[in-house]
Amino acid sequence: xxxxxxxxxxxxxxxxxxxxxxxxxxxxxxxxxxxxxxxxxxxxxxxxxxxxxxxxxxxxxxxxxxxxxxxxxxxxxxxxxxxxxxxxxxxxxxxxxxxxxxxxxxxxxxxxxxxxxxxxxxxxxxxxxxxxxxxxxxxxxxxxxxxxxxxxxxxxxxxxxxxxxxxxxxxxxxxxxxxxxxxxxxxxxxxxxxxxxxxxxxxxxxxxxxxxxxxxxxxxxxxxxxxx
Numbered sequence: 001x002x003x004x005x006x007x008x009x010x011x012x013x014x015x016x017x018x019x020x021x022x023x024x025x026x027x028x029x030x031x032x033x034x035x036x037x038x039x040x041x042x043x044x045x046x047x048x049x050x051x052x053x054x055x056x057x058x059x060x061x062x063x064x065x066x067x068x069x070x071x072x073x074x075x076x077x078x079x080x081x082x083x084x085x086x087x088x089x090x091x092x093x094x095x096x097x098x099x100x101x102x103x104x105x106x107x108x109x110x111x112x113x114x115x116x117x118x119x120x121x122x123x124x125x126x127x128x129x130x131x132x133x134x135x136x137x138x139x140x141x142x143x144x145x146x147x148x149x150x151x152x153x154x155x156x157x158x159x160x161x162x163x164x165x166x167x168x169x170x171x172x173x174x175x176x177x178x179x180x181x182x183x184x185x186x187x188x189x190x191x192x193x194x195x196x197x198x199x200x201x202x203x204x205x206x207x208x209x210x211x212x213x214x215x216x217x218x219x220x221x222x223x224x225x226x227x228x
Contacts, residue, residue: 027168027224031186034157034172037138038181043153045135046127047102050115054127063151064098065177067091070126072105072143074114078123079144083163090170090211096151096177102126104136104143145227148176157182159227167222170211197221 043058067087071078078101091097100122103111108125115123126132138158139145148157156176161169168189175185192204197220199205208217 027190028187030224030226031161031168031172031183031190034160034182034186035184037135037155037158040135040138040155040158041153042135042149042155044131046129046131047124048108048127050112050123052112057149058153060124061098061100061149061153063096065096065151065173066149067097067099067173068102068147068149069100070102070104070139070143070145070147072103074103074105074107074110077114077118081163083166087163087166087169087173091173094174094177097173098122100124104139142227148173148182150176150179152179154179156180161186162225162227165222165224167208167220168224171207174207174211193220 043056043062045057046054047057047060048054069079069084088099091099101124103123103125105111106128111125126136128136142159146157146160146162147155148160150156156179157172160182161172163169168186171189172182172185175188176182189204192200194200199208199217199220205217208220209215
């Protein structure tokens with residue numbers, strides 16, 4: 001029942017001032033977990049590309065902020081939808097941000113067959129070894145998990161914001177370019193919204209206008225979802 005209630009709440013945008021404080025409180029409870037594994041670094045992870053060649057994560061993405069989505073089901077493929085495509089399109093203006101899919105399943109052959117049949121951009125297979133064991137343990141049975149990786153390989157957001165969490169994921173991913181973890185930037189964003197659905201600071205106002213390329217903010221409603 002509690003899970004169902006949360007799902008209903010997460011679909012409610014911050015658009016009713018009477019509910020703003022409550023929604024902000026729920027949102028903060030989600031983002032405070034994003035920094036659970038900021039001490040974990042993925043630079044030494046070994047990953048296989050769609051041609052069967054193995055690289056270290058740092059070889060491929062040094063100096064890049066990576067929005068990384070784990071997945072396992074080769075029948076369904078990576079968790080891509082219009083929200084994901086829209087997120088990629090919005091960040092095309094930042095050359096230091098890239099998007100990648102990380103297959104964490106056990107069937108290497110099935111994954112290779114899948115990526116050959118589907119032109120999936122930046123699809124990698126995680127090599128299971130001592131370096132990646134702690135990461136796999138931290139997933140705790142979850143398979144479709146978004147993470148944000150810093151330019152030096154640190155996990156800034158673990159089980160982080162999803163593509164449908166438009167303003168939240170955009171701000172957290174934007175701030176990650178400067179090494180800010182998801183909990184810090186997420187709390188700053190949520191705290192920066194007042195009961196009239198406006199930003200309290202010029203810094204947030206300026207970011208929004210520049211990022212979304214608008215002259216004024218007409219719709220500041222947003223929601224946030226969690227990954228179990």
